[in-house]
Amino acid sequence: MKGEEKNQEEHQKDLEKKSNQVEESKVYTEILSRIIHEGEEIFKLKRKAVFLSACIAGLEIGFSYVLVCTLYYLLAGSIDESIIYKLFGFVYPLGFILVVLGKSALFTEQTSVLALPVLNGQRSILDLLQIWGIVIFGNVIGGILFVFFIGAMASELGLFEKETMVTIGTHILDHSYLTLLLSAIAAGWLMGLLTWLLNSTLEALTRILIITIITGTIGFVGFHHSIVGNIEVFGAFLYSEDISILDYLLFLLITLLGNGLGGAIVVGLFKYRIFESNHAKD
Secondary structure (H helix, E strand, O other): OHHHHHHHHHHHHHHHHHHHHHHHHHHHHHHHHHHHHHHHHHHHOOHHHHHHHHHHHHHHOHHHHHHHHHHHHHHEOOEOHHHHHHHHHHHOHHHHHHHHHOOOOOHHHHHHHHHHHHHOOOOOHHHHHHHHHHHHHHHHHHHHHHHHHHHHHOOOOOOOOHHHHHHHHHHHHOOOHHHHHHHHHHHHHHHHHHHHHHOOOOOHHHHHHHHHHHHHHHHHHOOOOHHHHHHHHHHHHHHOOOOOHHHHHHHHHHHHHHHHHHHHHHHHHHHHHHHHHHHHHO
């Protein structure tokens, strides 16, 4: 009798384990389906609408830059500069919260979203490159406009000086090309994970917390985000003779490449391959 009861308990545990695995698989599939659907809806949008949305994202992400520069300006000379750079992580998320919750088209937030319909066979690589190009161009244009906007009024409002913009941009550039690339891959990886995590919940406060944790980590560690970095480096280029247009363009190219690799390959490809492997097993 004891042997039979033990067998029944083990059988029940096996059933519960299998049930949990099935439930986890369903949740994983649901998240993946949501992201693919979201990506497909973006592909269906008119290109003009995508471009305008991308421009808005480039402008909105600038508010992270405003807080970063203001924080540096207020604390410079009071505490060690290396600590100030770490404190950026606490103000860095604002622009991302505005962009993500406002559903504007941000390249790094949509990298894996747009790559998944391609991996799923619904869109071609050419379709992907075309819409990426539109989003990137819009983000960059929006960011450049924001630099002119904030550069003209920051000093008058007592937020920060043009020298602050130069210092921030110079600090961003003060790395080897390899470090920039690897750092950008890490930032793209985190942004891809952000997309995945956001599709696991619809609760607004939870989504804000997720955005804050992920993007705050990027700001705290100092990983290179191409769209925020575009604003930071262009601001320095605009007001410094030591930073050339080539410095700016190389930085932008390297970080865009790194962010794209991190979001599309590390997250989009790996997450999708997990799904494919599990599906094939079934």
